[in-house]
Amino acid sequence: MFLRSIVGWLLTVALLPLALSRQVYTTSYGGTCTTACKQSKTGYYWCEQKGGNYKWWDYCSPKEGYDSNYRPCLSGCQKIMGSKYEQCFTSEGWSKCGHVVEEFESYYTSDNALCVTDCMFDREYFICTDIRGKKQKCSPLKDVTAKGETCRKDHPCDSHGNGYTWCYTSYNKDWGYCGKVLSDCEYHHRTIRADGDKEICRITDRGNRRELVLTAIPVPDTDFRRPLRVQYTEASRLINTIDANFYFPNRIHTMASSDDVRLDMQGSFQHDGVRYLNVQLQLNQPRGERSTTIAQILFPQDLDTVVFSRYIRRALHTSMTSSYYRPPVKIIITMNRI
Secondary structure (H helix, E strand, O other): OOOHHHHHHHHOOOOOOOOOOEEEEEOOOOOEEOOOOEEOOOOOEEEEEEOOOOOOEEEOOOOOOEOOOOOEOOOOOEOOOOOOOOEEEEOOEEEEOOEEEEEOEEEEEOOOOEEOOOOEEEOOEEEEEEOOOOEEEEOOOOOEEOOOOEOOOOOOOEOOOOOOOEEEOOOOOOEEEEOOEEEOOOOOOOOEOOOOOEEEEEEEEOOOOEEEEEEEEEOOHHHOOOOOHHHHHHHHHHHOOOOOOOOOOOOOEEEEEOOOEEEEEEEEEEEOOEEEEEEEEEEOOOOOOOOOEEEEEEEEOOOOHHHHHHHHHHHHHHHHHHHHHOOOEEEEEEEEEO
């Protein structure tokens, strides 16, 4: 059936004695808390962080919709008036704030330690800070190596009898370190609609009062180019430049590029009263008679990318992997208020 093999390959959840869903606290500068968001002696909440303004600590909010002093926000928590940090308006004026995001995936290092920060590319490898405070190799997607290469389809990321996780990337015994990625997507028992579209992931983020649905829409093989392995790796690294500070314009524009791949905004369109952005990964080649698109996602223009950047990365990776293994799909993210 359509997409059955690739959906199973991308989203099958390993059975481990662990609750996958957890809350991730982000700081006022867009970093990720690596310790608890706790109250200081002076009353504000803070945490040790990675990313953001690259200082070792920053302000955070103990609950979504509140500022760093635990006062209710009367406006959205966002960057305003050219500020570099997020703030919201409270009964006592503007105040710094952060977000609390429901994490639907758990990332592990190649030596099986839980990541407490996002798995992001750093010079040569994808790296996270693990639960022990160590920086270790991880994978940005299930069955992808810490360098962003695809694991061989018949050799998934696992220990394979060793004390670390790894996989073969070719039939020439090329291999790489990788980390487990466990998904908490509620995709079980979904059905393929009459038009062939398939819901592959439903995420309920109660803290932000949003439900996000990722749906795979089939496209003709001719619409998507199958990337080479080296292009897939390069694109994986480009996707991971999308973080809390990434800006998506609503006009046609190249937002990021590397030697062989670029991330393009292809404009916007209206559907059922919602304006969607059209984002594509393209090969840096003349189009000619062949498409240069290797991934495509559509998402609401008002999707808060500060909060939901990890979902955008996931959607791009999923579309690109379908392009690599076939059949190709584009991913649409829809958002419901709950």
